[in-house]
Amino acid sequence: MTGERRLGRPRSEATRTAILTAALEELDEGGYAALTIDGIARRAGCGKQTIYRWWPSKADVVLEALLERAETTIEIPDEGSLPADLAAFLQATFRQWGQRPTLVGLMAQALLDPVFATAFKEKFLFRRRAALRVVMTRAAERGEIAPGTDVELLLDVVYGVLWYRLLLDHAPLDERAGEQLAALVVRATR
Amino acid sequence: MTGERRLGRPRSEATRTAILTAALEELDEGGYAALTIDGIARRAGCGKQTIYRWWPSKADVVLEALLERAETTIEIPDEGSLPADLAAFLQATFRQWGQRPTLVGLMAQALLDPVFATAFKEKFLFRRRAALRVVMTRAAERGEIAPGTDVELLLDVVYGVLWYRLLLDHAPLDERAGEQLAALVVRATR
Amino acid sequence: MTGERRLGRPRSEATRTAILTAALEELDEGGYAALTIDGIARRAGCGKQTIYRWWPSKADVVLEALLERAETTIEIPDEGSLPADLAAFLQATFRQWGQRPTLVGLMAQALLDPVFATAFKEKFLFRRRAALRVVMTRAAERGEIAPGTDVELLLDVVYGVLWYRLLLDHAPLDERAGEQLAALVVRATR
């Protein structure tokens, strides 16, 4: 009843960490396209089997590595007004993502591999989306959003612009862009 | 004066067509991730070298095949008002793209291969963007868009939402979605 | 003390045998010039990498296959007189080699590839040469060879004629030829 106590030698935490670290290093050096399981195993000093035992694909390794790397917690601003909250949220997000080409690699993998796509959405995309939805919901409760407004569409607008710029790299993803987008969204809620 | 008279045996138009056709067939059968140069060559009944001679990567083959397939011409509606034009443009686009997972594969390739990314943007993405810009510009000339509005950001909003839904597949890309997005953009221009 | 305990999955003896067998079959069917690594791998049901892992070139595969096939042991006759020993040795050799065009293919490869040439000489040519040298040395100890005779040159004469006929195929390599060559060598030692 103490839960499932597993038999045999337990998983090596040291190896797990080594693999995630190796994945991030390989990622930083050659980009996502150059990432291979062979390479990660070589760098981590482990057998390939050990990777396959715990992750279904290399994208899952990278996803876990990224989620572990730090910015797991998504801060939800609560400054009392939609414009202020939006600006804060967007600026924080743009600042974080603006210099992270790895996200692009993960998205590419998600587009090619439906199984990973599901994990990527659940563990990453939809959580960020949910955080922004909280901001919107609070604003709606404060009466800042016109009734009948499709909040989900607004979320799509925000993350759509964010990803579109991230993927095409044709326009900056800086704090000023965050402000402008926030202003546009506010205008659209009236 | 007949221009550049080329030496040697001229390029075989029949083979070129066979390759593009084979690429589209392979694409339809197995999806972009399963596409291989070997497979295209096998199906087209040509040598691999012939493919490598004319296209730098398989994504370029696919891109040319798609551009050739039909919807090369982008219709720019001109019905006299921004709401009407936008709704028409978006509905047409959503109708076209909604059933085209190949675009997703091309985007994935663009994310992994910077050289192809450039071609993809030039020959596909930016042309569509330019078409929408025409719609916006006409509206601005009619005074339908508030001065100081960042038109480029509006374009990002439209195509951002479009691509975001295409990539995540979490919300429909139908004509109703087009209407809603058009309404939102119109609201944002006031 | 048990010697070198190897890490990792051990080499598959079954695969090794399958490769050597496949090589001999391909050889028998199409001759040496038509031999390919692809073909051997296909017939052996193994990956090409497995062949490249263990042999530096296809000639080395063939060499090992031949050495394994049977006539590894070189019989050195010892009948008490040079004429008798020579006749026995040559007849045995001519009988063996006369129907083995594969040897010609190996020689061709040795002429084109210096690395293989070294292996071919060490593992094949020089061992046969050494066997004949034993016959000559015994005769010299019995006083059958005139002092001052260059034994190495005699060895060259024997194997020279043998290979020359093997390569040019202008004269038979049968037992009668063995007798005649033996008689000539005996005459040259007086």
Next chain:
Amino acid sequence: MTGERRLGRPRSEATRTAILTAALEELDEGGYAALTIDGIARRAGCGKQTIYRWWPSKADVVLEALLERAETTIEIPDEGSLPADLAAFLQATFRQWGQRPTLVGLMAQALLDPVFATAFKEKFLFRRRAALRVVMTRAAERGEIAPGTDVELLLDVVYGVLWYRLLLDHAPLDERAGEQLAALVVRATR
């Protein structure tokens, strides 16, 4: 009736020479194994077709180039005695061939390609053999060769040793070697 007057543009002697020269240069630079039709055509500044039109294989190109290069005429010594003639012939031959690895490449090709083998024998090997046969015949007429001696076997001995050393490169092919071989042959004729 004036014989076969060929129609059209006549064969370009300049191109023929350029091809033979290019073949020899490629041969000197990279050895026989690295020789390719493509390479010869590139260096000669001609189309591949032109080569294929006039020679059945690259080995035939090389053979013609070599035959053209100079030492076409085989000098047959006639000094009045077998020992003297043999020594002269062998020394000349060893001097010529000792530094000619191209011969080895041609032999390799002959071993792999039966069609070329025929040409190589007819135009090269057997002519040299015939020259040596003249020497032997003259000696026989002078009574220097014991009746019943198999002259063809003697020829095999001479050219066998020559080629065997050329192919294996285990012993020198110098003038001293020529003397020793001549002495051995003379001994064998008694």
Next chain:
DNA sequence: ATCTAACCGAGACGGTACGTCGTGTCTTAGC
């Protein structure tokens, strides 16, 4: 104190696709 089970590294295995090379044939325009 064993026994058993799951872990670990190492690395060989059968595959598949890669991108390149050389072959011999063909199809142009030009001489």
Next chain:
DNA sequence: GCTAAGACACGACGTACCGTCTCGGTTAGAT
């Protein structure tokens, strides 16, 4: 009809990774 140029179908090359497998060896709880 020959030439240079060069595209073509073909097929082998040697390499890189894939995901699986099979070793010897390790590390725990259960017996």
